[in-house]
Amino acid sequence: MRMGEGVEWGLHCCLVLAWLEDEAPLSTGRLAALFELPPVYLKKRLQALVRAGILTSVPGAQGGFKLARPPARITLMDVVAAVEGPDEAFRCTEIRRRGAGAEAPAREFAHACGVAAAMRRADLAWRRELAAQTVADLMAAAPANAPDRARRHYARLRG
Amino acid sequence: MRMGEGVEWGLHCCLVLAWLEDEAPLSTGRLAALFELPPVYLKKRLQALVRAGILTSVPGAQGGFKLARPPARITLMDVVAAVEGPDEAFRCTEIRRRGAGAEAPAREFAHACGVAAAMRRADLAWRRELAAQTVADLMAAAPANAPDRARRHYARLRG
DNA sequence: GACAAACTACTCGGATAGCATCTGTCCGAGTTAACGAGG
């Protein structure tokens, strides 16, 4: 059970986009250069964030990406769901109905499987924790000089 | 980010092993027949539970698997970690050090990356919820006649 | 100098390989229980 690296990329990109909001929009190439990431593949991931309504894309020359709403209103849950998909990790295949369960009365399956319910409880706790943290919180936790460093590095890319 | 079906299989098998404790050990074939699962692949997953110390295997004729300790002392976290591996879903690749971060002083990386810390917080909430539930809790939540049905179905397999 | 057309730079979306992991199967080695032969 492993999470793709697109989540890490997406969150760091949201952070940079929040710091360099006045430089917006930032192109894929510049954004990729800030973290030495493969530009084309990063673009694919950013497009997922656009589809989810977290970023907006500006086409044309000097185009790029910018945040669709203030950092305080972008939760980590939003980004994870956008990149990894909305469905939960555990998928119940209802094996309780197979084999020995085949002869059980149908009403016994009216309520959810106990195993699935337990896994769902854990999944909800995970989602609740992700939804409680925003990109603004990440900005507050970052080193004080990180924004300036990103801004300088970005200016060098433009020059 | 999807979890393999081995977790579902493992939990249901632990449940059956707890119900039919006096019939132990249960062979892979019989256990697989109770849920109509591919026997050989199920065995591979059960071996993972043995390596984790959740089950014990009895070799030889009339051999099979049984619980290594009482159901109340087997948490869902134990089973998930045994089947899916112990490492957490989010893996920080330290992209903060690449590109713009390359010129930052080394001491800035002494504490963990904010993004990784946030994801870790959610992961811990997930693990805490899994560790708080045991196989005994699953037994209590299951339908009252499910154990008897499993026992009858199992007796038919032996006959 | 003003306007329009062509041009450039960029993004979007899909199509396409390469790779890793998950799913599933097979086989040989080792272990135990049951059975049978011999004393």
Add this chain to the structure above:
DNA sequence: CCTCGTTAACTCGGACAGATGCTATCCGAGTAGTTTGTC
């Protein structure tokens, strides 16, 4: 009746294909800003 060796059933561990999803790249289509050409 007891003992020992053989047979059978089972598990363990690893080795080996197929399927699925993730990583990564490329190309054509569309859009906005810029440049060039014409009046």
